[in-house]
Amino acid sequence: MISDAQFAQTAIRAFTRQDQQISDLQTRLSSGVNDPRVSADPARAMELSALRDLRSDLSTQTDIGRIAADRLAMTDSVLSEVSDGVRELYRISLQANNDTLTREAHGALRVQAETLRNTLLAAANATDPQGRPLFSGNAPGPAFVNAPDGVRYQGDNSATAIQMGRNTLMQTGLPGGQVFGDGQDSVFALLDDVITGLSDPVLGARDTVRANQQATLQLGIQDDPITFDIAGPEGRTLVQLPLSAGSEAAQIAAINSVSAQTGVQAQAAPDGVGIRLSAAGDMTLSNQTSPMGNLASRPLVTLQQLDSDGTTTSDPVALRPAHLERQELLARSSAKVGHMAEMHAAVGALGSTLDSRLEQIAETRLTVDQAMSRLNDVNVAETITRLQTLLLTQQASQQSFVKIAGQSLFDYLR
Structure with missing residues (x-):
C-alpha cells in the first residue's frame, strides 16, 4: 500500500513538473522563441543547424561579392577615364594630320600627348580599394612599367575571379594586356608613335x-x-x-x-x-x-x-616609316577608341552579372531567414492551447489531490 506521505510526495513532484511546463510555455510566449535546447526538439535543432551553416555561407559569399563589386566599380571608373583619354588621343592624331599647322602647334600637340601618356600609365596601374592592381591579373606589383624601349606589360594577363558558391566562378576584372594591349599593339606604343610623329626628324617627313x-x-x-x-x-x-x-x-x-x-x-x-x-x-x-x-x-x-x-x-x-604615317596613326587611334569602348562595356557586363548573383544570394538569404524564423518563433495559438490545457489539468489534479488527501478511514468505511 502507498502511505499518505508517499502519495503526497508523488503528487507534489507531479505538480512541480506541471509548474515547470507551464512556466516554460509562459516564457516562450513572452519571448516569442521556441526552446533552443536540442533535447526539446532534436529534429528541429538539426534543421536549424543546417540553415545556420547555409546562412553563414551566404553571408561569406555576400561579403566576397561586395568586395568584388567595389573592384569592378573601380575598374569601370578607371576605364571611363581611359576611354576619355583615348578619345583625346584620337583628337590629337586628327589635328596632327593637318599640313597647315605650324611647328609651334605641333609642339603643343606633342606636349598634350606626353601628358596623356603619363595619365594613362597611372590609370593602367590603378589599384582597387584593397590595394591590389586592377590590370596585372594575379601577378603582384604594377601592371605596366616604363622601360627603355617603352611601356611594358608585366602582369600575367589572366582575368581575376572569385568563387561564389561551390560551382560559381565570377570574373572580377579584365587582363591588362587585353585592355591596353601589349608590345607594338598597345595604346602606349601608339602614344609613343604619335609623340615621335610630332617630333623631329619625323615631323618634317611625308607619308x-x-x-x-x-x-x-x-x-x-x-x-x-x-x-x-x-x-x-x-x-x-x-x-x-x-x-x-x-x-x-x-x-x-x-x-x-x-x-x-x-x-x-x-x-x-x-x-x-x-x-x-x-x-x-x-x-x-x-x-x-x-x-x-x-x-x-x-x-x-x-x-x-x-x-x-x-x-x-x-x-x-x-x-615616314609606314607605322608613323599620319593616316596610319589616325586609323590606329580610331581603332583604340572602339576597342576601349568594348572593354568598358565588358566590365559593365561583369558588374551586371555580379549584381544579379548578389540579388540571388539576397533572395536565398531571405528564404533561409524565413525558414529559421518559422523554426525559432513560437506558434502562439498552439502554445496558448497547450498552456490552457496544462492549467486545466493542473487545476483538476490539485482539486483531486485536496479531496483525496482530506478523506479519512471512516470515509472509506462508510
Missing part, C-alpha cells in the same frame, strides 16, 4: 615622297633591311633594300631588278653621295617597313628633286 624624272635617293644605315613601294611611269611594286654600310651596289641592283615594272632606273650618283633615280615621268616612294619586324623610329629614306642638268631644285624630303 609619300615624290619627284619628277630625276632625283637623288639617300638611305640611312642600319643592320636590318627595309622595304618600300616604288612607283613610276610603268607601275608600282615593292622593293627590298639592304641598309648595311657599303651596300650601295646591292641597293642599285635591287631597284633596277624591278625597273621593268616601275620604269624607274638607278645608278650611283656622280658625286658619290646617294643613288641617282631617273624615269620618264613621276616617281613616288611610300610604305616604308621592315621585313624583320623592327620598326624604325626615324626616317631612313629621303628623296631630293633634281632638274634636267642634275642640280638640286628643292630640299630633300624624308619618308
